[in-house]
Amino acid sequence: MTLSGPSSDAAAPPRPVRVLIVDDSAIIRALIERILKTDPHITVCGFARNGQETLEALNACDPDIVVLDIEMPVMDGITALPRILEKKPKVKVLICSTLSDRGAAISIKALGLGAADCLLKPSSPTAISATGEFHQDLLRLVRHIGGAAIAAARAQADPHPPSPAPTPRADALPSRRTPAARPTPAPRPMPTRARRPKVLAIGCSTGGPAALGQILPTLKGLTVPIVVTQHMPKAFIRILAEHLATSSGMPCTEAGAGMSLEPGRAYFAPGGLHMGFTSGARGAAPAISLSDSPPENFCKPAVDPMLRGLLEVYGGPAILVAILTGMGEDGAKGCRAVADAGGRILVQDEATSVVWGMPGAVARAGLAHAILPLQEIAPAIRVACGGSQA
Known part of the structure; x- marks a missing residue:
């Protein structure tokens, strides 16, 4: 949920990010697909019209990220979200929500249920086509979040993770490296005259x-x-x-x-x-x-x-x-x-x-x-x- 910036600010993922697009509108699905196809590091692996179809498509599509609408018939996005994450714990979900108090409240609920982020969706297909900010934000979020999902999955599967960073001094706050972490400098020693923060x-x-x-x-x-x-x-x-x-x-x-x-x-x-x-x-x-x-x-x-x-x-x-x-x-x-x-x-x-x-x-x-x-x-x-x- 950031302001628009260059969509190239993320390093290219090791393979194209696989995206499942979920929206009850065929026009919206097609517009989102058209935007995503402009990035060679993103591939659309499938579509669904509602939450139920999403659950059925997960295994066959095997997405890295699901772009999920909220208000849909049969099964809405809020109902589908925890079921998606239960079925595919490694998949990331990007919520597409309209800008309104109701849309904001639902989006906050979705984030609490485990969605990676929310993207403000223009109110009409015409606005989606014309809004450059939406295009940039969609591409950047999918590439960042999907790329992070790919990197985390690869790191977890790597039998030879990076060595942990050196242990900091005893008076420093505890630090722990994990297999998924990239090599980084050892943590700084605590300030010699550290006092309680205000x-x-x-x-x-x-x-x-x-x-x-x-x-x-x-x-x-x-x-x-x-x-x-x-x-x-x-x-x-x-x-x-x-x-x-x-x-x-x-x-x-x-x-x-x-x-x-x-x-x-x-x-x-x-x-x-x-x-x-x-x-x-x-x-x-x-x-x-x-x-x-x-x-x-x-x-x-x-x-x-x-x-x-x-x-x-x-x-x-x-x-x-x-x-x-x-x-x-x-x-x-x-x-x-x-x-x-x-x-x-x-x-x-x-x-x-x-x-x-x-x-x-x-x-x-x-x-x-x-x-x-x-x-x-x-x-x-x-x-x-x-x-x-x-």
Whole structure:
């Protein structure tokens, strides 16, 4: 769910990505096929008109990724999604949803059920044909997500995985390499004068809503505020925050200009705006500022300006960053600035990421103090903030 950027920003997958297109409209299926055929690294392996036909086609088609409509007769996409993942656990699902409150709410539900990402679908075949942004986003998402699925499957089948990275110092947060991870530099030693952070920053994109849904319940009652940049369209952020507040029990809200940062609350950068911060007057808590400046890394909101804003207000040693699953390299520049200033960086490992773009960029640059499976990130955050892992 990022703004449009070059569709060539992903390395070519080792073989063409196999795509199953699911939509009850023959015209929409044909239009999506036409777009996908423009990329030589993508092949359409089949079509289905509803969820039931999708389940029947999975074995014969053997897709890497399913492009799934939501509203269909016989069996809708929400009903089909968990059944698809149960039948083919390695397949990735890209939801195509219309931009509306109902479409956004259903898409958030789908992400919670295991969909890799959601793509906003124009409201008519004519709009689909005419919208270059939809073309670019569809190609990039299919290539990234499908390519990641292929790479993960190959790594799992490889009997000779890469050797693990050297074990970091005992005073560093724990790090664990997995067979699916690419060779990366060893984690950085922890800052010599590491102190308890005063703020937690989280950046994520593809796969982020599900990852947040897993870690936020464990962070309930955290003694610092949490600021989140999740790449998503404007209509989705408010609904995502509401959904996570209900599912996690943690207060979550779409950020507004002037909001004071309170411990134990999560603030989400609104779609279409970058989130920054201002110092509180006379000892008051820092407050949120919002900017309509140009996209960074093809993203708006973007992680880099959020991290720059935190540095200006808190200083490096007071910042703890967690970069979760996502496409692209947004956050890498900001993490370098935070790490160089004495802050701490955690990244999600490749094996548990839907796409190891954002966390991989930070890890490969040698900026991470720990590379962790998703299930270990929340406990590491709690320890860093002076609490127990539970």
